[in-house]
Amino acid sequence: MKSKNILKRLLALAVTTGVCALVVLTAPAGKVHATETATEPMVRSVYTNELIPASQATLRPIAVMMPTDKAAQPSYGISNAKILYEIMEEGNISRQLAIIDNWHGLDRIGNIRSCRDYYIPEACEWDPILIHFGGVYYMQDKITAPHINNLSGTYEYGTGGDRPGAGQFYRTTDRKAPHNAYISAAGITKASNKLGYSLTIREEYYNPSHFTFANGVNTLEQYGNAVPGNVVDLSEIFSYTKSSFTYNAETGLYYKNIHGKAQTDGLNGEQLTFSNVIIQNTNWDKRDAKGYLTFQNIDSTSDGYYFTKGRGIHITWKKTSDYAPTKYYDDNGNEIQINEGKTYIAIAQKGKN
Numbered sequence: 603m604k605s606k607n608i609l610k611r612l613l614a615l616a617v618t619t620g621v622c623a624l625v626v627l628t629a630p631a632g633k634v635h636a637t638e639t640a641t642e643p644m645v646r647s648v649y650t651n652e653l654i655p656a657s658q659a660t661l662r663p664i665a666v667m668m669p670t671d672k673a674a675q676p677s678y679g680i681s682n683a684k685i686l687y688e689i690m691e692e693g694n695i696s697r698q699l700a701i702i703d704n705w706h707g708l709d710r711i712g713n714i715r716s717c718r719d720y721y722i723p724e725a726c727e728w729d730p731i732l733i734h735f736g737g738v739y740y741m742q743d744k745i746t747a748p749h750i751n752n753l754s755g756t757y758e759y760g761t762g763g764d765r766p767g768a769g770q771f772y773r774t775t776d777r778k779a780p781h782n783a784y785i786s787a788a789g790i791t792k793a794s795n796k797l798g799y800s801l802t803i804r805e806e807y808y809n810p811s812h813f814t815f816a817n818g819v820n821t822l823e824q825y826g827n828a829v830p831g832n833v834v835d836l837s838e839i840f841s842y843t844k845s846s847f848t849y850n851a852e853t854g855l856y857y858k859n860i861h862g863k864a865q866t867d868g869l870n871g872e873q874l875t876f877s878n879v880i881i882q883n884t885n886w887d888k889r890d891a892k893g894y895l896t897f898q899n900i901d902s903t904s905d906g907y908y909f910t911k912g913r914g915i916h917i918t919w920k921k922t923s924d925y926a927p928t929k930y931y932d933d934n935g936n937e938i939q940i941n942e943g944k945t946y947i948a949i950a951q952k953g954k955n
Contacts, residue, residue: 649684649703649728650877651815651942660802663703664790665730669715670696670843672861674781679711681867681874687724688845689949690886692893696840697721701728705787710869712784714755714771719744723899724949726750726924729808731790731799735771735783736760740894749807751799753790755783767793812927816939819854822913825932831914834879839950847879847946849912856909858946877943879909880930882919883952897949900924904952910941 643656649663663684668677670688680686683700690696699721705711717734719741725732735755737745742759745752752758753767770789774782794801822828834856837844845865847856858865858874865874883906885898898904902920908930917938921928930938 646815647684647703648810648812649701650944651813658704661703661706662801662803663701663728663730664705664711665721665725665728665732666700666702666711667715667717667721667732667734668698668700669713669781670698670840670845670860671781674713674715674777675860676866676868677713678784678868679705679708681870681872682708684944685728686874686876686944686946687721687949688840688843688946689718689721689724689897690840690895690951691718692895695842696845699724701725701730705790708787708869710784710786711790713777713781714783714785715780716760717741717745718895720895720897720899720949722750723921723924724928724947726807727809727812727921727927729804729925731794733785733790734758735780738894740889740896751794751797753785753793753797755785766797769793807925809925809927813940813945814937816941819911820939820941821911822915825913825915827933828913828915830912831879831909832912834881834909834914836881836948836950839881839948839954845948847876847909851912854911854941855943856946875944876946877910877941878945880917880945880947881907881909881950882928882947883950886951886954895951906930906950908938908940 644653645656645659647654668680679702680700682702682704684703685701687699688696697715714733714735717737722744732752734752736757737759739759739761745758746763754765755768755771757763757765770793771783771785774784832849834847836846843860844862846859849856855875855877856879866872883904885901885904887896889896900921900923905916905918907914908917916933918931919928932938
């Protein structure tokens with residue numbers, strides 16, 4: 603019933619509605635057959651502000667843990683991510699959290715790696731089904747919370763826990779473990795149905811008020827202190843991957859590089875591109891001698907940078923709870939207006955570099 607209520611609200615926001623009549627002439631000559639084709643209402647995506655079918659807008663996304671290891675490239679299905687997070691882990695190696703809304707139909711998603719507790723508040727913003735291959739004991743309380751819906755290829759917090767949906771993960775022979783674990787859309791659907799997970803967004807948790815999108819194109823020219831942003835080099839933040847972006851003025855997009863070359867999707871060979879690049883400086887600490895980290899995801903005291911259309915500005919950010927969307931503000935205290943398209947977010951270790 604709640605999903606129906608969400609759909610009703612989305613339909614009210616439809617950009618196009620109604621029924622269009624299509625006249626088709628067929629043999630024998632002189633006979634006219636009129637057919638009516640229903641046009642599905644279109645709404646703006648909360649992820650990209652692009653027009654999508656209203657029915658797609660009610661579907662629940664997945665949040666997939668994907669590696670940045672050189673031996674693990676390329677990932678499969680990662681170009682479908684509308685939001686891509688990159689966060690450091692122990693060992694000075696980062697990992698990625700891919701928020702994918704149009705995952706239905708994908709037959710190979712991954713490879714899939716383990717999770718950490720500080721990815722969960724970022725994922726919860728989108729109320730996804732979290733897909734990972736185990737984790738560490740520090741995440742026990744978060745991953746076992748009753749409101750979390752997750753699929754895990756092994757014990758969900760490493761030293762224990764359930765293995766929800768583990769039977770739907772599979773390994774390939776083209777790579778060695780641990781870089782060869784995957785899942786398919788059919789497997790996600792089967793496991794979710796068996797576990798009783800909703801495949802549509804949950805109204806009691808989901809907050810659709812995420813980004814504020816520009817009305818038109820935001821070039822950042824209105825900011826006198828904007829800096830050049832044709833190349834965004836994150837090698838001081840992610841020293842192993844040396845993640846970076848190069849702006850293409852013809853397409854208006856940033857092209858992502860990793861390990862000194864284009865980061866591509868194994869499904870289609872395409873380089874990852876983004877309209878918006880956000881660097882989110884975040885308070886952090888080292889937990890133990892093994893190097894496990896913790897990040898202060900919920901905060902209102904930290905800053906960062908926003909890059910789009912070849913320029914960048916200084917920003918601040920605020921997040922008030924796990925399910926509350928992160929909000930980004932310019933130095934005038936106004937919420938930034940980002941451009942239509944995909945967004946990359948680097949959760950950077952504040953003060954480290």
